[in-house]
Amino acid sequence: MPSDNVHVARRSFQAWNEAGVEGSRRLGWTEDAEYHDPPGLPDAGVYRGADAVAAHLEEMSALIPNQAEIIEATAVGEDEVLIIFSLHGQGGSSGVPVEQPMGCLIRITDGKVSRWRMFMSHEDAREAAGLSD
Numbered sequence: 001m002p003s004d005n006v007h008v009a010r011r012s013f014q015a016w017n018e019a020g021v022e023g024s025r026r027l028g029w030t031e032d033a034e035y036h037d038p039p040g041l042p043d044a045g046v047y048r049g050a051d052a053v054a055a056h057l058e059e060m061s062a063l064i065p066n067q068a069e070i071i072e073a074t075a076v077g078e079d080e081v082l083i084i085f086s087l088h089g090q091g092g093s094s095g096v097p098v099e100q101p102m103g104c105l106i107r108i109t110d111g112k113v114s115r116w117r118m119f120m121s122h123e124d125a126r127e128a129a130g131l132s133d
Contacts, residue, residue, distance in 0.1 A: 002075030
């Protein structure tokens, strides 16, 4: 089961890169999905429900269109996957290049993404997953 979850999480990121928020959503989110902004992000929030998550992610993507390059994907327990990645993009209006190391703990429920917990560094994500050095 954990290896299946890693596959689902990887496919969700791939769908995002290929077709944006709706591509990832079509691949499979639960209706009660949750998205947690990275701690410390100005105006950080928690978005509940697939529609609220999609609206928030669309808004974020408009500010910084991006692609996620997965560096590492690791099963954590029975239902979570730690994704260590680098976000590549540029400011939507400014064109300023963005390169940000990030991490995400993704919960998989019945083969669908049910929660994302985002982190602004690889170290913070590993620590949240209980995998820090």
